Amino acid sequence: MKNKYLENKSPKCIQLTLRSSKTWREIWACLEELVDISTWDFGPGNFSFGLENWMGIGCLSPNIVPRQCNLTLYEAVELEFNFSFLDREMQNDLQDAFHFLQSDSEID
Secondary structure, eight states: OIIIIITTOOGGGOOOOTTOOHHHHHHHHHHHHHHHHOOOOSSSOOSBTTTSOTTSSOOOTTTTSOTTOOOBHHHHHHTTTOOTTSOHHHHHHHHHHHHHHHHHHHHO
16 A cells, blocks of 8 residues: 555645555545544654644645655754745744744743
8 A cells, every 4th residue: 555655745735646545545534634633753753844843733745845845854944944835924923933843842
């Protein structure tokens, strides 16, 4: 199933097709829910800042971050979220969220 349907892509990027089997559709229903409620423990940020649920509110892609943007959270932080596809307010919001999560994780 992984090789046939996921093809080394993030589960957030997969869409069901008309050819998807009944079994895969049932598995996908569970996977989709699991992915939606999953978050990462805050750490070094070696995962996609656009495709992963690092803020606990769902992933940013595709509404905010283009699919071709493959930066890790760490790389995005190093660039201060300064991307042409983000307006200044969104850049500030992402920086604030990162710093809040970073300080919150240091308390734990």
